[in-house]
Amino acid sequence: MADKFDAAIGKRLRQLRTERGLTQTQLGDMLDVSFQQIQKYEKGTNRIGSGRLWVISRLLNAPITYFFEDLEEVQQIAEPEPVGDGRLSRDSVQLARALNELADGEVKSQVAKLIKAIAKAEHS
Template sequence: MAKSHPVDAHVGVRMRQRRTLLGMSQTKLGDAVGLTFQQVQKYERGANRVGSSRLYEFSKALDVPVSYFFDEMPGNALSGRPMAAKVKKGSGFGEAGTPFATEKDPLIKRETLQLVRGYYKIRDEAVRRRIYELVKSMGDASHAGRPVKKK
């Protein structure tokens, strides 16, 4: 089986990320663009390339601009491709030299997306802010390798 092109994989990850953030099923997204959920799965895995007209349909169904699917793309996504030689170093999508390893990116994990959705369901802004500060302080303390201090 041929390996997915890094750009197709990135577009699929962004599609899944947005769909999950909206709480939309693959079936619902498929219905919105005239596809089966299996076809949506293939696009999300990067197994199928998304044509421009289909990408436009996905952008409308997911309420994002087409450019959303290319945001945060690593600069080395096209390395080894004929076109890559024509691109100046530092130009292109994403940060140059960023490894293209979607498994390591915490922003595409289902847990992260569900956490964000849950966070924004909290209507009280003061409660939301306190939760933000709590999680931030716990993360900072954990990252520094020391226990969280009480105030």
């Protein structure tokens, strides 16, 4: 799974590479890596090391700060807040897994509503 920051930096790399009219293969050749590695960088699957990022910025004639623009916005993307201390009981995990196994649709939606209603009534 791609880290949100690595994915954002990879997206900036893809934008810059295409603006410069380069293919993934061409950039890979310039860096002595495969085009598959460039794909992984651009998707955020593989993290770009600081030294490699500096070389890329020089090769593509862009300030290194280009890759970090708008990262404040990425940081502010809502992440689920942990409930309580962030740990779930074994029963909660088993219930979530069972709910997840239901096909998306009306039944799953109604079961989720039922669980929420029971929880709400219990806390009233």
